[in-house]
Amino acid sequence: MSSHKCGACDEAMSEGAHCTACKQTLHFHCAGITEAGHRRLGDRKLTWRCSQCKLSGITQLTSSPRASRPEPETEIASEIRAISTKLAPLEGLKEEIMTLKSEFSDLRSSLTKEFNDTVKEFSVKLNKMKQRIGHMEKVQDQVDRLQSRMDNLEEESDKKDQWSRMNNTEIKGIPQAKNENLFEIVSKLGEKINYKITKQQINFITRVPSLQNDHLKPIVVNFCNRYVKENFVAAARLESKTSPLSTAKIGLQGNHKIYVNDHLTLKNKTLLSKTKKAAAEKNFQYVWVKYAKIHVRKTDTSPVFIVNSERDIAKMV
Numbered sequence: 001m002s003s004h005k006c007g008a009c010d011e012a013m014s015e016g017a018h019c020t021a022c023k024q025t026l027h028f029h030c031a032g033i034t035e036a037g038h039r040r041l042g043d044r045k046l047t048w049r050c051s052q053c054k055l056s057g058i059t060q061l062t063s064s065p066r067a068s069r070p071e072p073e074t075e076i077a078s079e080i081r082a083i084s085t086k087l088a089p090l091e092g093l094k095e096e097i098m099t100l101k102s103e104f105s106d107l108r109s110s111l112t113k114e115f116n117d118t119v120k121e122f123s124v125k126l127n128k129m130k131q132r133i134g135h136m137e138k139v140q141d142q143v144d145r146l147q148s149r150m151d152n153l154e155e156e157s158d159k160k161d162q163w164s165r166m167n168n169t170e171i172k173g174i175p176q177a178k179n180e181n182l183f184e185i186v187s188k189l190g191e192k193i194n195y196k197i198t199k200q201q202i203n204f205i206t207r208v209p210s211l212q213n214d215h216l217k218p219i220v221v222n223f224c225n226r227y228v229k230e231n232f233v234a235a236a237r238l239e240s241k242t243s244p245l246s247t248a249k250i251g252l253q254g255n256h257k258i259y260v261n262d263h264l265t266l267k268n269k270t271l272l273s274k275t276k277k278a279a280a281e282k283n284f285q286y287v288w289v290k291y292a293k294i295h296v297r298k299t300d301t302s303p304v305f306i307v308n309s310e311r312d313i314a315k316m317v
Contacts (some may be wrong), residue, residue: 006030008052020046021053032085033092040099051085158267162292167203167226168263169233171219173256174247176207186221188250189258195235201228211266216256220263230291236260262292271307278313 006013007024008031017031017038018024028035032051041048174185182205190197203224207217223229237260239245245258264272272287275294279287286297294307296316307313 008050017048017050018045019048019050019053021049024050026050028092029089031092032089034089034096037092037096037099040096051087051089158265161265162268165263165265166292167223167229169221169223169229170261170263171221171258172261173216173245173258174219174252175254175256176217177253182206182219185219185250185252188252189236189245189260190232192245192250193232193235193239193260195232197232201225233260233262262289264289264292268292268294271310271313274310275307275313275316278316282316284316 004013004016004025005011006016006027007019007022008026011027013025013027015035016025016027017033019026019031028038030050031038032054038045038048171186171189183199183202186202186205187197201224203222205219205221208220210217221229221232223232236245240260243249245260246255247253247258248255250258272289272294275296276287278284279296282298284296284298285300286295288295296305296307297303305312305316307316
């Protein structure tokens with residue numbers, strides 16, 4: 001790049017601002033403008049004037065005005081000129097500020113539009129989300145109603161199932177033998193508990209699968225009369241209080257303990273197990289089943305409490 005001398009300070013420079021009035025090229029600071037401000041002038045460079053020309057009002061010179069220096073000025077004029085020279089950069093600063101203001105305004109408009117678009121998009125998504133939540137709440141309400149209906153149907157079904165077992169007695173602990181005579185086993189058990197059973201009192205006897213494959217299959221006796229069944233279970237429990245029942249005591253092999261109880265549904269068996277656990281934790285002394293209903297009592301003098309569901313277990317205090 002070629003080197004020139006500044007038209008104001010007469011010092012060498014490589015790049016500067018060109019005044020269209022005095023036709024001089026000056027250092028940016030001598031011309032009263034920053035380099036950045038001069039670059040942002042764009043097409044306005046064709047009419048740009050230096051600070052000296054702006055102060056003196058010169059718009060065009062036909063000869064080289066800086067070739068011949070003006071006559072010495074008075075002291076006041078020199079001070080004014082010095083002040084003007086110091087203030088000259090403010091003109092360029094003003095232009096630079098106006099440019100920045102314009103850029104900031106454009107940026108703000110751009111950000112405002114982008115923000116408004118984002119808010120609008122978010123609002124649309126939020127409305128869709130609200131609609132989906134409303135739909136889900138309706139579906140959940142339908143599911144809750146269906147679940148309640150299913151619970152009621154299951155409860156009614158279990159009650160009917162338990163009612164169909166009201167004449168049944170479940171006998172556990174007797175090993176299964178080949179070609180066994182179940183009536184003979186029940187008859188021996190009846191003799192042991194002092195409650196003899198005849199074939200006319202029994203509708204059917206069978207073994208049923210156990211929940212655990214490795215456990216003995218229990219024997220279920222369906223009596224023709226519910227009162228006979230209740231008396232049979234009561235006699236077995238009375239005998240167990242004085243001398244626990246076992247296979248050896250009724251003439252069968254082994255010495256397995258025998259248990260005689262109501263034939264409960266799976267749901268009620270689970271409820272009985274949970275009731276016994278809660279009774280142990282809450283110091284209830286008695287838990288028993290009568291008429292296929294679970295009974296509990298805390299002490300000998302406490303009232304009897306019937307457990308029909310798991311909600312009733314929470315009421316045991």
